[in-house]
Amino acid sequence: MAAIDPEDRLKELDSTLTGIEQVLDLDGMRRDIADLREQSADPELWNDQERAQKVTRRLSYLEAELGRVEGLRQRLDDVATLYELAAEMDDADTRKEADEELAALGKEIQQLEVRTLMSGEYDEREALVTINAQAGGVDAADWAQQLQRMYLRWAERHGYPTEIYETSYAEEAGIKSTTFAVKAPYAYGTLRGEHGTHRLVRISPFDNQGRRQTSFAGLDVVPVVEQSDDIEIDENELRIDVYRSSGPGGQGVNTTDSAVRITHLPTGIVVSCQNERSQLQNKATAMSVLKAKLLERKRQEEAEKISSLRGESTTSWGTQIRNYVLHPYQIVKDLRTGVEAGNPAAVLDGEIDEFIEAEIRWLRQREAEAEAKADQE
CATH class of the missing domain: 3.30.70.1660 (Alpha-Beta Plaits)
Structure with missing residues (x-):
């Protein structure tokens, strides 16, 4: 079986990650995070312990989710640059490092893609x-x-x-x-x-x-x-x-x-x-x-x-x-x-x-x- 060309794999992962970003609606996530941060800064919030815990849990989750997507996007850009560097220097070690990072990225983006499949009426609940x-x-x-x-x-x-x-x-x-x-x-x-x-x-x-x-x-x-x-x-x-x-x-x-x-x-x-x-x-x-x-x-x-x-x-x-x-x-x-x-x-x-x-x-x-x-x- 022929090895997948890194350039083709990068395009494939870029397309998958773009689809994930659209489904997750990153701008909407940022607006929700800003709103939840404002709520969590309100000292009156903790008068209702249950609501306060729900707000802070939701905020923590969205911040982590947004950071995860943004981190994957940055890593995808970085690995493309790494391949370019390996080609310019004709460096086998740099190429190997890029291959390992590309494989890890593929696995993590695939895991994140699963999250976009959860669209049932109650899926987003605890x-x-x-x-x-x-x-x-x-x-x-x-x-x-x-x-x-x-x-x-x-x-x-x-x-x-x-x-x-x-x-x-x-x-x-x-x-x-x-x-x-x-x-x-x-x-x-x-x-x-x-x-x-x-x-x-x-x-x-x-x-x-x-x-x-x-x-x-x-x-x-x-x-x-x-x-x-x-x-x-x-x-x-x-x-x-x-x-x-x-x-x-x-x-x-x-x-x-x-x-x-x-x-x-x-x-x-x-x-x-x-x-x-x-x-x-x-x-x-x-x-x-x-x-x-x-x-x-x-x-x-x-x-x-x-x-x-x-x-x-x-x-x-x-x-x-x-x-x-x-x-x-x-x-x-x-x-x-x-x-x-x-x-x-x-x-x-x-x-x-x-x-x-x-x-x-x-x-x-x-x-x-x-x-x-x-x-x-």
Whole structure:
């Protein structure tokens, strides 16, 4: 296979980056940044802690995003100059340096391009992630806890703030369930493809005969509710229980009944929050989580209704999505995109961007095909 001419590759990357700049609307980003800076300078802003945190998070994200695009544009200009210098000097080392920088730029621009594919109604919102242990007993509970750590490490790698709202610990090891928020713009659009069942195959550390065990954990990702969302809840349709927060092995976290569990009777949805010391704060957070889950349920019902009218199914990709095999060989493979990695330890330490980027492209392709089919009808 012939090597790609650097000049052609530079033109290709320049075209891709120009398209990204147009989609992201850099002038609009600059105006938003100026507005958010003005808001953040207002001393009255911090009278509303929740709004203040949202403003500062949004500002930090936009500044980083703008800096990322501008930095890539500058590097692209610089590498073109580097190639010119290498040609003038007939310097192999400079040419090698330019080739390495061009390869790195290609990868980073491709990663940024994925961001432009997130155009869904709720994609730009923060995300609520819920993980539940499924079949597999103690191993499944341990697997659910490993998944929680994997996503928290992924968020940490990207500098995304997270907040754990509730964790229900299993008796022997691991967790029964957990709910946490990823508080970054586009967190929902980024993570929504992770929704589904994750399967682990390994030698069980809890089996004294050292047998291979298959465990399952379910992941649910929903967008955070905003004030503009039309989600009304009848208090008469709720059962609210208070209880004492507990840690691993049933250990008490505090001495008051501050944890709150809310059951939405019509749907059977149950949410809990125990991260705050105040019962009122925990109730408010649990209500936010419930509204987010009801919003997602409403969105799914509307999508299923439209799809049923077209004779389609919307549930085909929301089941088992990824296998993590630690024995007899080591591989992590996505069943939808075919992306695989031979280093499960790195994946479980939060290196999942390759999987996420591929599924964003996969989901966008499916949506584009559905839109094209609708247009034909």
